[in-house]
Amino acid sequence: MEALEPADFERAARARLPAETWDFVQGGSGAERTLAANRAQFEQARLRPRTMVDVSTTDQRLTLLGSPLSTPIGIAPVAYHQLFHPEGETATARAAGRAGALMVAGIFASRTLESIAEAATGPLWLQLYWLRRRDALAALVERAEAVGFRALVLTVDAPRIGRRLRDARNGFAVPAHIRAVNLDPSLMAASHRADAGSSGIADHAKEQFDPTLTWADLAWLRERSSLPIVLKGILTAEDARLAAEHGVDAVVVSNHGGRQLDGALPTLSALPEVVAATPPDLPVLLDGGVRTGTDVALAVALGARAVLIGRPILWGLAADGENGVARVLDLLKTELDDTLALLGRPRLADLDPTAVVR
Numbered sequence: 001m002e003a004l005e006p007a008d009f010e011r012a013a014r015a016r017l018p019a020e021t022w023d024f025v026q027g028g029s030g031a032e033r034t035l036a037a038n039r040a041q042f043e044q045a046r047l048r049p050r051t052m053v054d055v056s057t058t059d060q061r062l063t064l065l066g067s068p069l070s071t072p073i074g075i076a077p078v079a080y081h082q083l084f085h086p087e088g089e090t091a092t093a094r095a096a097g098r099a100g101a102l103m104v105a106g107i108f109a110s111r112t113l114e115s116i117a118e119a120a121t122g123p124l125w126l127q128l129y130w131l132r133r134r135d136a137l138a139a140l141v142e143r144a145e146a147v148g149f150r151a152l153v154l155t156v157d158a159p160r161i162g163r164r165l166r167d168a169r170n171g172f173a174v175p176a177h178i179r180a181v182n183l184d185p186s187l188m189a190a191s192h193r194a195d196a197g198s199s200g201i202a203d204h205a206k207e208q209f210d211p212t213l214t215w216a217d218l219a220w221l222r223e224r225s226s227l228p229i230v231l232k233g234i235l236t237a238e239d240a241r242l243a244a245e246h247g248v249d250a251v252v253v254s255n256h257g258g259r260q261l262d263g264a265l266p267t268l269s270a271l272p273e274v275v276a277a278t279p280p281d282l283p284v285l286l287d288g289g290v291r292t293g294t295d296v297a298l299a300v301a302l303g304a305r306a307v308l309i310g311r312p313i314l315w316g317l318a319a320d321g322e323n324g325v326a327r328v329l330d331l332l333k334t335e336l337d338d339t340l341a342l343l344g345r346p347r348l349a350d351l352d353p354t355a356v357v358r
């Protein structure tokens with residue numbers, strides 16, 4: 001049967017993936033309240049359609065940190081794409097290129113930065129965690145810059161890993177043959193075994209993530225790279241203001257897909273305060289629970305310049321590799337196009353808060 005919405009890929013992916021991988025993807029932290037709330041906010045919001053507007057052409061193109069994009073729908077950073085398809089991140093990067101979409105590769109990518117860059121035909125950003133081993137981080141930044149990555153995305157909501165009960169119950173560990181190949185194996189060993197009542201992911205983070213990260217540390221990253229710096233995991237006006245004061249180039253309103261602080265604000269609720277607290281020229285992106293073109297329009301109307309998609313990309317990748325990811329992106333783009341036309345707001349710039357009732 002032809003897939004007509006991203007949820008069709010969700011069913012296909014579930015049928016293909018081992019149960020513990022499925023739980024790793026779909027799960028959140030704690031009671032999964034934030035995971036559910038991300039979706040609930042999109043489901044409860046309503047659009048105010050305008051009529052008698054010429055919508056014979058719609059346009060979802062934009063420029064983000066200097067890169068032209070065909071769509072405001074980008075790919076969120078996710079560890080270990082080879083958990084979902086043998087080609088891993090290179091398949092995802094090719095699909096992003098076909099869609100004219102941004103791809104954010106993860107620090108725990110299972111393919112090398114060089115091979116991802118070679119597969120990509122569109123803009124790539126690299127996500128970083130604040131590792132204790134700053135020398136490894138510095139080397140990664142240098143490599144990323146050398147092969148053409150265009151921004152660094154520092155994830156700031158993970159000083160440690162949220163309590164993910166599904167992974168702890170499953171004793172989830174990254175299978176030995178799937179590796180974060182851009183980092184020295186000695187830094188990754190803990191990911192591949194799980195202690196009782198924990199997961200390899202959580203144990204690894206405890207060992208390797210540096211929880212002392214503060215605003216003052218951004219200077220270290222600035223010194224090492226001329227690439228734009230994006231902070232991922234901002235949920236409050238206070239932190240948005242600090243990001244702007246520290247010269248950050250963009251922020252991503254994110255609660256890590258409900259995988260970190262359970263009970264944290266859903267992202268669509270946090271977006272307006274972050275947008276209000278940032279200067280107009282500082283792009284605000286959003287991720288968490290974006291599943292349809294309507295969701296994209298809601299986020300853009302409330303001030304997001306672009307959205308990132310996490311799990312649906314993995315569903316496409318698991319179901320059909322590069323073609324699955326390309327189809328998921330294509331479906332979302334088509335849905336957004338329909339939404340812009342039926343809403344009477346044919347360009348992204350026509351979307352503003354008056355398009356939304358919450």
Ligand SMILES: Cc1cc2nc3c(=O)[nH]c(=O)nc-3n(C[C@H](O)[C@H](O)[C@H](O)COP(=O)(O)O)c2cc1C
Nearest residue numbers: 076077078079106155256257287288289309310311
């Ligand atoms: C399986 C999985 C792995 C993830 N790995 C990372 C990661 O390595 N770095 C990161 O910053 N975010 C990671 N995230 C969070 C995503 O970047 C993103 O914030 C989240 O998935 C967006 O929500 P959505 O899945 O509801 O679209 C991961 C999410 C999932 C589901």
Ligand SMILES: CC(C)CC(=O)C(=O)O
Nearest residue numbers: 079108161201205256259
């Ligand atoms: C390997 C993990 C730290 C990746 C992650 O951020 C996540 O699972 O949410």
